[in-house]
Each structure stands twice: as C-alpha cells, then as structure tokens.
Amino acid sequence: METNLFREHERNSADFLKEILNKEGFRLTSQRQKILELFNAEGGEHHLCAEEIHQKLAEQGEKISVSTVYRALHVMVNLGLLQELELAEERKYYELRSPVLHQHHHLVCVHCGEVNEFEDAIITQVSGHETQERGFSLLNSQFTVYGICPRCQGRYIN
Amino acid sequence: METNLFREHERNSADFLKEILNKEGFRLTSQRQKILELFNAEGGEHHLCAEEIHQKLAEQGEKISVSTVYRALHVMVNLGLLQELELAEERKYYELRSPVLHQHHHLVCVHCGEVNEFEDAIITQVSGHETQERGFSLLNSQFTVYGICPRCQGRYIN
DNA sequence: GTTCCTGCAAAAGTTTTGCAAAAAT
C-alpha cells in the first residue's frame, strides 16, 4: 500500500516531477529534483527542515543556496508534493505528502525529541466531521501528541 | 464545567498565581499577573502571540517590554498554565491550558486565518492509546484541521 | 527569445541574551 504521491512514480520520478511542475507553469530544475530525491530516499529522515536539506545536499557535493531550498519547499507545498509540519521545534519541517486517507500523525517526546509516526482513521473521520459541520472544505490535518518516551522517563525532567 | 486551571481560582487569582510561581522558586510580578489576566479576560481573544500581548498591554497603559513577555510566556508554559500552539502562522500562539480531558482543538481557514475551536473526546482517547502503546507518558496533544471556510470558498484561492 | 529560477547579499521578522537597575522574597 503506497502512501505517498511520489513513490508511485519512482521509475520516472524526474518526468513525473516535470509534469507536475510544468502543469502549473513551473520548471524542472536540478535543485528541485535533488530536494525531492532526498525526501524520497528510503531509510532516511522523514522530516526535514530547510537547513537540514541544505546541509545534506552540500555534503553530497550539490551546490544549492539556502534561499533556493526555501523557495523550492514553498513550490512543492503548493503543488501538494510536500506537507509542512509544526512539530515541537522552532522551525518548520516538511515531509512527503500523504493522501488524506492515509495520513499519519506524530508522537513527540518533549525531552529527547524522538518522533514516532502513527496512523488512525478516526482522526480523518473527525477532520471530515468538523469541517462538514461548519461548511469548511477539508485540506488536511495535523495531529501531534506530546509526551515523554520510555527512555526519558527514567531521567530527571527539567 | 470548568475547563481551565486558572478560572477555578479566579477570586484569588493573584494568590493562586503567586503560589504556583513560588512553589518553583519564581516570583509574582505585576507583569506576569497582567499577562495572565489578559488570557483570563472573558470574551477576549483566546489565542495570543507575544506581540499581541505586548500591544494590548501597552494600549492599557501597562509598561512591559517585549522580552519580558517572552520570558513570562516561557515560565507559564513550564508551569503548565499556558499551552503553546502551532497554528498556521509563522509565530507561536498561546492559550490557557486546559486539563487534557477537556482539551479543545482548532479548525483553521488557510485563506482568511479564521480559527474555530472544537472538542472531541475521541482525540483524547487516541492520544491515550498511542502513548500507552509505546510506553510514553501523555503530556498533551494538538490537533489542527486546515480547510477553507464557507466565506472564502466563493473567492479565488491563490 | 522569453520567462522562470538561482545565488548572493541584504533585509525582515521573531525570539533570545547580557547587563545594570529595580523589585520580590
């Protein structure tokens, strides 16, 4: 069961991205491709912030400026490829966008920052119910649970 | 049915605040009192950011610096009096903290920024379930639904 | 060829911090 828009087209990821971009008058650039590849790399980080993206690409020898990263992230959010997350931190994180029905949510340890993901169809139902009741259209939802993970419970919590 | 920690002690709100502060080695100051009074004022804004707090207090003739507002907000979050919200905006918002069982959540119009609140016990149940399953202790949770409100649906969405 | 995109550096906006004076305990 695939849960992200991008992986479904992995074989021709560049073509797929180009199509999506061009449809809206944007252009395919190597920088945008590299950023999306980073998100798509399996086993890697799921949640990335602009600075992390910039640094990881720099480590791979890619030349890309921070402002380009920010601009690319905005474009991809607007195209529906990425979703912006508000975790416990001061900066914004991004992840590949899941279709609403397979959306996952986050359980964050406020002590060590560990992030767990989970899915729950009820959350989607509640989103649909609340939006319908007020005549809103539903775009997406974000559910974040904060707690202290088992490892950190043993330590003194400041 | 009271839903916030502060209102329960409204008659002696200053004493109540002082007690909470002193218990942790903090001191009661007029600035901290004024900030909490602002949140507690009924019919007022529920969600306030640092700059709004600073401005509203200035309008009332209170002298308080922005840095004091930030410092007071941090103290009150740590004491459990306020909760930090990550709405759709670039800055952080705060509201009086509700006991977990009566927590409310937010429905945000991404176009005009209108914020609706709602309660749903199922959200609390899911929070409890997910934390227990992974051995986390539950601190709180935040559920935000993004959509477009009825008024904005008629307009062109950029 | 035209339009969009990038990189750079500078700017903007929010939040934090160092320090001396003031206030709370």
Add this chain to the structure above:
DNA sequence: ATTTTTGCAAAACTTTTGCAGGAAC
C-alpha cells in the same frame, strides 16, 4: 540581604526579497 526579574539594546536565528546572471521552456 539575597536572588530573581525587568528593560534596553544588541544579537541570534529562521525566512524572505531584490537583482543580475544563468537555465529551462
């Protein structure tokens, strides 16, 4: 009297923007 808190100004950090050169269409 001691310790915390405040206000101010400066700094730190994330994010945005203007502009000229370069790349994609």
